[in-house]
Amino acid sequence: MTTRRAEDESEIRGRLGEVVERIGEKDIEALKGLYAEDVVSFDVEPPLQHVGVEAKMANWEKVFAIFDEVAYELRDLVVTVGGDVAFGHGFGRLSGTLRDGTATEGMWVRGTFCFERVDGAWLIVHDQASVPFDIVTGKGVTDLRP
Numbered sequence: 001m002t003t004r005r006a007e008d009e010s011e012i013r014g015r016l017g018e019v020v021e022r023i024g025e026k027d028i029e030a031l032k033g034l035y036a037e038d039v040v041s042f043d044v045e046p047p048l049q050h051v052g053v054e055a056k057m058a059n060w061e062k063v064f065a066i067f068d069e070v071a072y073e074l075r076d077l078v079v080t081v082g083g084d085v086a087f088g089h090g091f092g093r094l095s096g097t098l099r100d101g102t103a104t105e106g107m108w109v110r111g112t113f114c115f116e117r118v119d120g121a122w123l124i125v126h127d128q129a130s131v132p133f134d135i136v137t138g139k140g141v142t143d144l145r146p
Helices: 003-025 028-032 053-066
Strands: 035-042 067-082 085-098 108-118 121-130
Touching (some): 003 085, 003 108, 003 121, 028 053, 035 053
Parallel strands (some): 035 121
Antiparallel strands (some): 067 085, 085 108
């Protein structure tokens, strides 16, 4: 791996580390700065796509309203860099304490993050969280672990 690619990969891993930290802090403004203005998000909840940073932040606001304390874990992350674009994939999980005091371990989802270098900074231009499903029943399978 070239030095530049290694540096870019390190920066991207750092950006995803910031996502994890900002979610735990419920810092919507700092979180917003990690996404491109025109981000397209394929999140686990409807609709099929959320377009724009405001739509993405509205999803995080919903999460923050549900959780009193929230944590995000990202595992088995693989990052690939090519010039001014990059992507990463791994497994993510939200967990914490709900507003009613119930602790939840959450569920593991598959996560993909696409980045573009914009004015020298790596920003998330697309993300996707997905749950595997049972093809016979059409229901999501939420008890899998990486």
